[in-house]
Amino acid sequence: MPEHDYSRIFNFSAGPAVLPLPVLERIRDEIVTLPGVGMSILEISHRSKTFEAIIESAEARMRSLLGIPANYHVLFLQGGASLQFSMVPMNFLPKTAAADYILTGAWSEKAAAEARKVGTVNVPASTKSENFSRIPEQHELELDNKAAYAHYTSNNTIFGTEWKAEPEVGQVPLVCDASSDFLSRPVDISKHAVIYAGAQKNVGPSGVTIVIVRDDMLKRIPDNLPTMLDYRTHTKEKSLYNTPPTFGIYVIELVLEHLQSLGGLSAIQKHNEEKGALLYDFIDASGYYRGTAEKNSRSLMNVCFRLPSEDLESKFIKEATAASLDGLKGHRSVGGVRASIYNAFPKEGVVALIDFMSEFQKKNG
């Protein structure tokens, strides 16, 4: 029988995605018994002192990393960002009111579609006719100053674009789907009413959704919502109304501790900018690969590019996979190549990809 191969490869998956190696090693070391507890994290009650300490620490670390003001709640929910597409309008969009949804990709379209089931949706701007290759400029936004809220997607995972600063929406509550760039850079929480993110892109395993919600928003919630879909249930019970995803929250706590040990979000941002610059500069200089996003909208998390033909793209992805560069296929709706290089993706992996791209171009250019 051959030995199992435990060596790691470079994982460019868009999500669930790469996690920090020190965190994985810590999980491995603690999986049979948490230090001093005598039981696995997989076995303990969510009402135990041990788990309470874990979820409290996760919240405290999140607050510290993002500078979350005291008038915001931090929740660890389930159902993914996709359930937030429904919960946000169910809680904050009265039937008779309208919400603004800025459309910058497939995820914001999905969010808007759920809101339309609840109330009226207006679209201040959409870059769909340009195949979502850019983020709209502030002056293009036709905002409604009476909107119940304005929703945007800070990083467009499929199209590889990212807002460089949040849209200015005046007094209207700003809601952000930050699923794919959460904790990749500092964010001004106070400009937002709600921020939500599925954990599996940048923060932890799938199964946990982080929601940050400003306290005054809770007053807007109607009284007839199903208990589990009402944010007040979860703010009141501190995410422990029912059994939360305990393992996922434990992993998130470890990831947050790791981010703090690296120097916090400014340090992480610098690291991400270095990785992004390496790859984009190489693409731009190659005369062979072509970035699909406009330069000033480029995402530091998901780098999307094309080759001269679809046949070459298939060949590229096949040979890259064989060379232990995994998960590079672009989303089925756009094709091409997508290199997701989240926080935990190492710079050596970007260098390995560039070496591979350079060789591929020599052989096929």
Ligand SMILES: *Cc1c(COP(=O)(O)O)cnc(C)c1O
């Ligand atoms: C992945 C993703 C989603 C969907 O997340 P789920 O947790 O699978 O529901 C939503 N929005 C963005 C920006 C994403 O990247």
